[in-house]
Amino acid sequence: MKRFALFPIALCFSPLLWANAFSETFQGATKVNLNLYLFAADVSGQIGQGNLQYDVDQPFKETLKNLDDSFMAHLDISKGQWGVYVDRQIVKTSQQQHVMQVPVALGTELNQSSYGVYYQAYRSPESTQKNRAKLVIEPTIGMHHTKADATLAVMQYQTDVSKSWDEFFWGSRFRYNFDSPWNLAGEFSVGTENTISAQGYVGYRIPVFKRDVNLRAGYRYFEQDYRSGNFHWDIKQHGPVIGINLPIF
Numbered sequence: 001m002k003r004f005a006l007f008p009i010a011l012c013f014s015p016l017l018w019a020n021a022f023s024e025t026f027q028g029a030t031k032v033n034l035n036l037y038l039f040a041a042d043v044s045g046q047i048g049q050g051n052l053q054y055d056v057d058q059p060f061k062e063t064l065k066n067l068d069d070s071f072m073a074h075l076d077i078s079k080g081q082w083g084v085y086v087d088r089q090i091v092k093t094s095q096q097q098h099v100m101q102v103p104v105a106l107g108t109e110l111n112q113s114s115y116g117v118y119y120q121a122y123r124s125p126e127s128t129q130k131n132r133a134k135l136v137i138e139p140t141i142g143m144h145h146t147k148a149d150a151t152l153a154v155m156q157y158q159t160d161v162s163k164s165w166d167e168f169f170w171g172s173r174f175r176y177n178f179d180s181p182w183n184l185a186g187e188f189s190v191g192t193e194n195t196i197s198a199q200g201y202v203g204y205r206i207p208v209f210k211r212d213v214n215l216r217a218g219y220r221y222f223e224q225d226y227r228s229g230n231f232h233w234d235i236k237q238h239g240p241v242i243g244i245n246l247p248i249f
Contacts, residue, residue, distance in 0.1 A: 025119075026080040030249075035074035037243025039089075039220060045235035047108070047150050049161045054150070056235065081120035083138070088113050109149040110235075116142025118173060138173045144191055146224065148233050163231050167193040181205040183214070194225040199241065214245035 047054045076085040089112045118140035123133045147164040171189025178184075186200040201218030221238040 024080075026082060028080040030077070030079045032248035033076045034246045034248055035076070035216075035243055036246070037072050037074070037216070037241055039072060039091075039237070039239065039241050041220075041222075041237040041239040043235065043237050046232065047148075047161060047235070048230075048232040050230045053232075081123075083118050083120075085116050085118070085142075086113070087116075108151075109147075111147040111149075113145045114142055114169070115145075116140050116169075132177045133175075134177055136175045138175075139171075140173055140187075140189065141168070141170045143168055144193075144195060146226070161231070163226075163228060163233065165193060165226060165228065167191040167195060169195065169197075171197070181212075185216070185218075194223075196223045197221070201241070201243075203245070211247050213247075216243045216245060217241070 043056055045056050047056060072089045072091075074085060074087045076083060078084075089110070091108075091110045118138040120136060120138050122135070122137040124135040126133050144167050145164070146167075148162070150161040169189045169191040171187065173187040174185065176184040181204050183203040183205065184201065185203060186198075188198045190196055197220075199218060199220040201216040203214045203216045205212040205214050207213075218241050219239070220241045221236075223236045224233060226233045
């Protein structure tokens with residue numbers, strides 16, 4: 001009888017226990033990190049609307065030559081085992097070529113924003129590098145927002161292609177710290193609109209004004225295959241990445 005009498009009491013206290021356990025996952029100092037990076041991408045795929053189809057095959061050396069404007073940044077805010085981030089990438093390119101001796105001009109603008117939240121699901125024992133865990137695994141979910149614009153001109157004919165869309169994504173991130181300034185980081189995610197993103201980095205921390213600035217180099221693969229009505233955006237980007245992680249506080 002005592003067991004049955006204690007059961008309602010346990011039910012009353014269990015939400016409180018869950019609330020306390022959840023609040024403990026936010027214990028710790030707030031950390032803010034800003035990542036700035038350059039993506040040396042090879043771009044391939046197809047842009048189309050209606051009967052208009054344009055094949056894109058642009059290696060990195062052509063991307064660099066045709067690059068008009070580029071902005072890439074990643075802001076990360078964490079507290080305890082939780083974190084949120086915003087990733088922003090704007091790339092504008094323009095190129096001119098000849099198809100069957102007919103002059104063709106193409107201008108593209110890709111504006112991508114990712115908003116996500118992650119949870120530190122696993123944290124291994126700490127390394128000797130300033131109390132950092134050796135291995136950290138962080139599942140993540142969020143939303144991609146993509147705005148793609150393209151202008152195609154053939155002789156006196158010009159058409160504008162423009163589309164924006166949102167999609168949910170999920171994946172995981174990891175970090176590994178050696179017993180030295182060297183470290184590894186990676187991320188993989190998939191989106192509901194056939195988006196695949198994968199990236200991996202090797203980093204090296206350098207103390208600057210009592211803060212560790214992390215220099216990074218790695219590789220990134222990004223693929224989108226989006227269709228809506230007569231619009232089709234099928235683009236792949238892959239290539240080396242260099243960047244810097246700046247701890248704000």
